[in-house]
């Protein structure tokens with residue numbers, strides 16, 4: 001991408017947000033922290049994009065670089081195809097919603113939302129219409145005269161959202177906006193946020209360490225660790241096909257297995273545990289005698305007493321833990337692979353669990369659900 005002079009009018013040609021070779025290093029108390037490293041990322045218009053990762057992985061810094069609250073140490077950030085190097089936050093056409101809603105406590109809901117429009121001199125009639133429309137959108141019509149203190153946490157967050165959207169920014173940056181809400185409200189707000197984003201069609205960049213939140217709302221997710229993007233993909237891709245050990249471990253529960261390759265074919269490898277197990281993995285470049293790590297999700301695994309059919313991956317073990325969770329029962333099984341395997345079994349019938357602690361069982365799954373982690377060695 002060629003760089004445009006700072007603050008040049010957007011030509012509307014590029015992605016909503018682009019990071020090109022972005023690095024951000026902080027120096028504090030004699031220490032150097034590489035908060036963001038080698039970031040190349042394009043966020044499309046109208047996309048609901050999440051930055052997901054553990055505390056300290058660089059999510060907030062990435063968001064602040066887009067918002068103009070930080071400048072990159074190296075590389076460039078583009079909004080709508082135009083470089084925003086040196087363009088202050090107030091002159092970037094993006095708004096940010098933080099975890100702390102930062103509403104004006106002495107103003108009512110209407111005035112909080114209208115604040116930015118009035119300051120920009122938008123005519124009174126238009127302010128009324130636009131604020132009204134926004135309050136409808138976030139389902140707060142009828143609450144115009146309330147003060148923030150008279151609203152629930154979820155309602156306050158919706159006011160903050162209305163205030164950030166009312167001036168129709170090109171992108172909305174959200175930094176853990178639901179973190180302060182309790183679980184039920186957070187889940188309800190996830191559905192709301194997604195609906196609102198769909199209705200306004202604005203690009204949302206959402207920072208969270210909560211995988212459920214990222215998976216349920218996003219078009220695409222960037223999973224970050226130690227300042228880098230470990231994997232970029234749709235929620236289904238990062239969940240079903242984690243590319244690295246870190247992603248497999250961070251998103252959901254994963255079973256990490258591995259061993260020596262007993263048979264290798266074009267596009268497939270088989271790890272054998274003698275008569276007690278055989279795991280087939282779709283992977284290229286495998287050679288007999290090499291080593292391979294793989295992952296399989298707990299809900300993909302069947303558990304039973306009978307030896308599984310030949311085409312399936314299978315492994316034998318002893319049940320060490322049974323946890324009944326209502327919709328499912330979770331089993332931990334000490335297996336012939338030398339590692340415990342966790343199985344989530346849907347409770348489609350009521351009555352007894354499939355197996356009890358101490359039972360010897362067979363685990364089985366379709367080879368398509370075995371994912372190689374990295375290349376065979």
Ligand SMILES: Nc1ncnc2c1ncn2[C@@H]1O[C@H](COP(=O)(O)OP(=O)(O)OP(=O)(O)O)[C@@H](O)[C@H]1O
Pocket residue numbers: 026027028033034035053054055056057058059060061062209
């Ligand atoms: N102003 C700063 N000065 C020095 N170090 C900083 C500064 N801001 C962030 N860092 C460091 O940069 C790294 C990334 O921080 P960042 O806030 O981006 O992470 P995060 O993924 O958003 O974490 P969290 O989920 O805890 O907010 C951390 O190691 C953090 O300590």
